[in-house]
Amino acid sequence: MVEKDDWRLLNDVDDLRSIELNPTDGEDIFANAPHLKHCIFCLDLVNDDKFQFWYIPVNISCYICENCYRDFKDMFMWKILDGYDIDWKRE
Numbered sequence: 001m002v003e004k005d006d007w008r009l010l011n012d013v014d015d016l017r018s019i020e021l022n023p024t025d026g027e028d029i030f031a032n033a034p035h036l037k038h039c040i041f042c043l044d045l046v047n048d049d050k051f052q053f054w055y056i057p058v059n060i061s062c063y064i065c066e067n068c069y070r071d072f073k074d075m076f077m078w079k080i081l082d083g084y085d086i087d088w089k090r091e
């Protein structure tokens with residue numbers, strides 16, 4: 001369960017409400033967008049690992065780890081895309 005004052009919500013995450021997310025993995029992130037290195041909520045590091053799952057907004061502004069996705073998906077009302085058309089070149 002997530003508390004309203006969960007420490008992870010102290011980060012700058014307010015503009016992540018009701019957005020669309022693509023699923024991806026650490027290996028893809030390392031290959032395509034290594035400039036962001038950690039989860040925006042819990043600051044977990046991205047590893048070069050295809051078995052580490054991540055969620056990213058369409059504009060690739062940040063990453064959300066699997067744990068934080070599960071904990072906050074209801075609170076933030078995320079919509080999940082299929083992950084096949086991630087436009088990695090967008091900043």
Ligand SMILES: [Zn+2]
Binds near residue numbers: 041064066067
């Ligand atoms: Zn996280």
